[in-house]
Amino acid sequence: MAKLKQRLLENKLIKWMRGNEKLALLGSLLKDNIRQYGMFMALIIIMIFFYFVTNGISVRPLNINNIILQNAHIIVLAVGMLFVIVTGNIDLSVGSVAAFVGAMIAIFMRRMDIAWYIATLMGIGIGILAGMWNGFWIAFIKIPAFIVTLGGMLIFRGLTLLVLGGQTIGPLSGGFNRISSGFISDPFGGELHWLTLIAGFIASAFVIFSTIKKRRRRIDFNFEVLPIWVSVLVTSLTLIGINLLTYTLAQHRGLPNVSIILFVVIVIYTFISKKTKIGRHMYAVGGNKNAAELSGVNTRKTLFLAYTNMGMLAAFSGIIYAARLNAATPKAGELFELDAIGSVFIGGASMSGGIGTVGGAVIGALVMGVINNGMSLLGLGIDWQQVVKGLVLLMAVWFDIATKNKR
Amino acid sequence: MNNNLILEMKQITKDYPGVRALDQVDIKVKEGEIHALCGENGAGKSTLMKVLSGVIPYGDYDGDIFYEGKRCEFKNVKQSELMGIGIIHQELALIQDLSIAENIFLANEISKRGVIDWDEANRQTIALLKKVGLDEAPEELIKDLSVGKQQLVEIAKALSKDIKLLILDEPTSSLNEEDSQNLLKMIKELKSQGVTSIIISHKLSELEQIGDSLTVLRDGKTVDYLDFKKDEVNEDRIIKAMVGREITNLYPEKSNKIGDILLEVKNWSVDHPLYDRRMADNVSFYVKKGEVVGFAGLMGAGRSELFRSIFGKSFGRNIKGETYINGQRVHLNNVSQAIKHGMAYATEDRKTYGLILIDSIKNNVTLAGLNKVIKRGVIDDNLEVRDSEKQVKALKLKYSDINQDTLNLSGGNQQKVVLSKWMYTAPDILILDEPTRGIDVGAKYEIYQIINQLAEMGKAVIVISSEMPEVIGVSDRVYVMDNAVIKGELTKDNVSQEAIMRTILKKKEEVKVNGETKTTTA
Ligand SMILES: Nc1ncnc2c1ncn2[C@@H]1O[C@H](COP(=O)(O)OP(=O)(O)OP(=O)(O)O)[C@@H](O)[C@H]1O
Numbered sequence: 012m013a014k015l016k017q018r019l020l021e022n023k024l025i026k027w028m029r030g031n032e033k034l035a036l037l038g039s040l041l042k043d044n045i046r047q048y049g050m051f052m053a054l055i056i057i058m059i060f061f062y063f064v065t066n067g068i069s070v071r072p073l074n075i076n077n078i079i080l081q082n083a084h085i086i087v088l089a090v091g092m093l094f095v096i097v098t099g100n101i102d103l104s105v106g107s108v109a110a111f112v113g114a115m116i117a118i119f120m121r122r123m124d125i126a127w128y129i130a131t132l133m134g135i136g137i138g139i140l141a142g143m144w145n146g147f148w149i150a151f152i153k154i155p156a157f158i159v160t161l162g163g164m165l166i167f168r169g170l171t172l173l174v175l176g177g178q179t180i181g182p183l184s185g186g187f188n189r190i191s192s193g194f195i196s197d198p199f200g201g202e203l204h205w206l207t208l209i210a211g212f213i214a215s216a217f218v219i220f221s222t223i224k225k226r227r228r229r230i231d232f233n234f235e236v237l238p239i240w241v242s243v244l245v246t247s248l249t250l251i252g253i254n255l256l257t258y259t260l261a262q263h264r265g266l267p268n269v270s271i272i273l274f275v276v277i278v279i280y281t282f283i284s285k286k287t288k289i290g291r292h293m294y295a296v297g298g299n300k301n302a303a304e305l306s307g308v309n310t311r312k313t314l315f316l317a318y319t320n321m322g323m324l325a326a327f328s329g330i331i332y333a334a335r336l337n338a339a340t341p342k343a344g345e346l347f348e349l350d351a352i353g354s355v356f357i358g359g360a361s362m363s364g365g366i367g368t369v370g371g372a373v374i375g376a377l378v379m380g381v382i383n384n385g386m387s388l389l390g391l392g393i394d395w396q397q398v399v400k401g402l403v404l405l406m407a408v409w410f411d412i413a414t415k416n417k418r
Numbered sequence: 419m420n421n422n423l424i425l426e427m428k429q430i431t432k433d434y435p436g437v438r439a440l441d442q443v444d445i446k447v448k449e450g451e452i453h454a455l456c457g458e459n460g461a462g463k464s465t466l467m468k469v470l471s472g473v474i475p476y477g478d479y480d481g482d483i484f485y486e487g488k489r490c491e492f493k494n495v496k497q498s499e500l501m502g503i504g505i506i507h508q509e510l511a512l513i514q515d516l517s518i519a520e521n522i523f524l525a526n527e528i529s530k531r532g533v534i535d536w537d538e539a540n541r542q543t544i545a546l547l548k549k550v551g552l553d554e555a556p557e558e559l560i561k562d563l564s565v566g567k568q569q570l571v572e573i574a575k576a577l578s579k580d581i582k583l584l585i586l587d588e589p590t591s592s593l594n595e596e597d598s599q600n601l602l603k604m605i606k607e608l609k610s611q612g613v614t615s616i617i618i619s620h621k622l623s624e625l626e627q628i629g630d631s632l633t634v635l636r637d638g639k640t641v642d643y644l645d646f647k648k649d650e651v652n653e654d655r656i657i658k659a660m661v662g663r664e665i666t667n668l669y670p671e672k673s674n675k676i677g678d679i680l681l682e683v684k685n686w687s688v689d690h691p692l693y694d695r696r697m698a699d700n701v702s703f704y705v706k707k708g709e710v711v712g713f714a715g716l717m718g719a720g721r722s723e724l725f726r727s728i729f730g731k732s733f734g735r736n737i738k739g740e741t742y743i744n745g746q747r748v749h750l751n752n753v754s755q756a757i758k759h760g761m762a763y764a765t766e767d768r769k770t771y772g773l774i775l776i777d778s779i780k781n782n783v784t785l786a787g788l789n790k791v792i793k794r795g796v797i798d799d800n801l802e803v804r805d806s807e808k809q810v811k812a813l814k815l816k817y818s819d820i821n822q823d824t825l826n827l828s829g830g831n832q833q834k835v836v837l838s839k840w841m842y843t844a845p846d847i848l849i850l851d852e853p854t855r856g857i858d859v860g861a862k863y864e865i866y867q868i869i870n871q872l873a874e875m876g877k878a879v880i881v882i883s884s885e886m887p888e889v890i891g892v893s894d895r896v897y898v899m900d901n902a903v904i905k906g907e908l909t910k911d912n913v914s915q916e917a918i919m920r921t922i923l924k925k926k927e928e929v930k931v932n933g934e935t936k937t938t939t940a
């Protein structure tokens with residue numbers, strides 16, 4: 012079946028497009044990104060499915076808002092994990108690091124009376140140090156990442172239990188809690204949250220502007236450009252998507268604070284992965300470490316940075332999670348690492364490194380999040396959610412292998 | 419059908435996204451002969467053989483295969499193997515962490531009641547290794563063997579099966595003269611035992627030497643068939659069929675002017691990273707501006723190791739010695755420092771050290787010179803595409819899309835990507851390690867031309883090559899290296915294959931007596 016589908020896709024549609032002069036570029040774009048588009052389509056289909064089986068509850072403003080809040084900490088982790096996996100490694104310690112950061116922040120605030128924002132910054136610092144610890148052993152001492160981070164998983168979990176004395180600390184300060192439970196306030200007031208709508212318009216304007224600019228640049232370089240109708244179609248769909256989202260959120264309480272954090276993280280890391288030297292070097296190290304090294308890439312530094320960054324994002328994750336619970340618990344962060352790793356692979360990254368995108372990892376996390384959420388709405392418990400998540404992971408990677416034309 | 423044909427492939431067509439690799443190819447091979455297959459890089463030779471051996475399964479190509487008179491539809495390699503077809507791929511397919519014997523009998527284990535009989539396997543391995551002229555122990559790990567020896571193990575592996583038709587895809591491209599000759603002798607030997615062979619090679623002299631007939635492919639089409647007994651066959655004729663035009667001179671004319679010393683290395687020594695073995699022992703040499711210097715020697719002489727250790731200490735331990743660029747002492751502690759000092763080193767082993775196979779042509783080309791496409795910290799995509807396309811077009815790379823993975827390029831075209839990468843860094847000192855391995859005649863000529871152009875621009879070019887005619891043809895001066903030492907230096911006037919061989923055969927003591935610097939002339 013999969014093979015048949017692949018043939019159809021590969022041979023008929025895409026070949027036709029690539030053969031057709033006007034659509035050749037679109038064809039090769041599709042071919043190069045088939046995985047990402049495929050997963051995005053899957054996400055849409057899953058959302059439509061739950062829309063019907065929950066009688067529309069799943070897309071109500073409150074629920075969309077919940078999906079964002081419930082998955083923010085995994086999305087942030089998945090972004091960091093993407094880079095680690097792209098370098099051909101893994102990090103099993105992120106859940107424990109997130110828990111430890113949450114615990115330390117709670118202790119700073121509750122036991123030492125440190126202001127919440129300073130405590131948060133210190134928490135981020137601890138995350139970075141934890142990442143450097145992993146990175147040091149992996150990059151410089153050359154101990155396999157699986158071992159180092161398995162050790163880290165135990166070490167940081169143990170430290171969490173130690174500092175908390177096995178107790179939950181909460182509630183935390185109001186300021187800290189608002190990181191996850193607060194919303195951007197609306198200066199306009201009224202039924203609809205106008206600021207959110209305006210944010211949508213600004214984003215739309217930006218999309219239009221950058222599409223035009225990109226097109227111009229390609230023309231300047233005498234490169235092929237997509238037929239104008241395709242560009243217009245793609246851009247319009249993007250605009251509809253953005254504004255639909257902001258409109259939905261505007262009907263509830265507007266943009267949650269975490270959505271800003273997510274937006275910034277996703278934009279910055281997409282940029283790093285595609286447009287910077289360090290990003291390129293991460294892919295090179297994962298693709299072929301020897302060749303990268305002989306081409307002047309400092310592989311040790313690159314690996315070290317990937318883990319340091321992972322530590323920082325694990326801290327973000329811990330902060331978002333603790334702020335949402337308004338407490339630091341010894342059990343926080345359990346299984347986060349598996350959700351993050353799963354998201355990255357669902358998003359099309361390769362086990363052996365060198366392949367994967369930030370966008371894919373985010374979509375992967377959303378696929379899992381939407382399924383979780385939809386199933387809870389249907390009253391299915393964590394038991395069924397786990398089964399389905401496992402199957403989704405398997406299917407996604409199967410799709411990956413089936414669409415890869417071998418040899 | 420002619421009954422002494424062992425193989426006939428008819429109207430074979432194979433499409434890949436964006437390229438038609440084979441376009442109605444016909445090929446006939448007679449029973450018991452050695453059939454040569456040649457053509458430019460990307461002509462479709464390897465693809466054709468993959469179709470024949472079932473690597474590309476029935477249904478993924480169009481056309482018919484008749485083998486021993488029967489129409490065959492191989493769905494996998496096992497099926498073709500059962501019919502007696504063995505293939506040795508262009509890229510080695512041995513498992514590096516297993517021993518020779520384990521590799522040879524992989525998926526073909528000799529067992530008694532389900533238990534592998536290693537004694538018997540080892541015994542047979544020794545016999546097979548002897549056949550291919552190796553005297554390694556069966557327990558030795560593949561990763562500890564040189565590429566040349568690995569190739570011989572591949573052949574031994576194929577021989578371990580009961581084969582009637584042996585396909586060899588560029589078997590000698592990584593072998594030295596002597597090993598190549600051994601291999602060719604062995605193929606002849608097999609012929610006398612009734613084994614038919616199809617051999618792909620860019621070394622036309624070898625094909626002339628052992629071939630009985632020959633098929634030439636160009637752009638996925640059969641363009642010529644020659645019978646060595648009936649037709650008059652010579653290199654010029656083959657080349658003409660391959661590239662579609664005449665190439666009179668294998669080595670282009672040079673007009674470079676030699677200047678001052680650009681790179682000088684003094685008393686350089688390096689040890690193997692794992693074993694207690696000297697890979698370069700107190701080596702000294704220099705290269706002048708505008709000069710092309712060849713490093714001749716047999717495979718395993720230590721030339722790659724020497725240059726990798728100079729190139730940012732990317733190989734070995736206990737590195738001792740001094741490097742001078744333009745008379746200034748430099749310390750090149752890592753590759754990026756070496757690149758900053760204008761050095762470039764194009765590796766011999768494109769798969770392990772040269773390319774990121776799962777990445778695009780574009781990203782491979784710009785990897786070492788990424789700074790050139792970075793503007794204010796940001797990679798400029800369009801500039802990158804333009805630069806990399808310009809670079810690969812200069813080497814006449816055959817590709818369909820600059821964003822395609824290098825994995826799917828033909829072997830020779832992969833080699834061109836490695837060269838493009840280093841050309842893109844615009845180096846002053848270019849070290850080329852076996853630069854024309856697996857490259858067709860036409861492209862070789864282009865590479866030699868580029869070497870000359872660089873020399874004319876006043877750059878220093880070092881060419882490491884195990885093909886003596888090549889070293890002699892391109893170099894202004896030749897160092898002969900053997901067993902970790904430079905045994906002698908030959909100038910344009912006194913260099914010849916015999917002179918190189920004589921220098922290699924000199925005893926080590928003789929060299930030591932001759933002088934401290936060990937750069938004595940022959
Ligand atoms: N898996 C693949 N996907 C896409 N294109 C491919 C694939 N394999 C081969 N090709 C293309 O098919 C063409 C023929 O390749 P092939 O490897 O048969 O060439 P070749 O004659 O063996 O060349 P060389 O002498 O360089 O080894 C090339 O243009 C190559 O890029």
Ligand SMILES: [Mg+2]
Nearest residue numbers: 464508828829
């Ligand atoms: Mg080939």
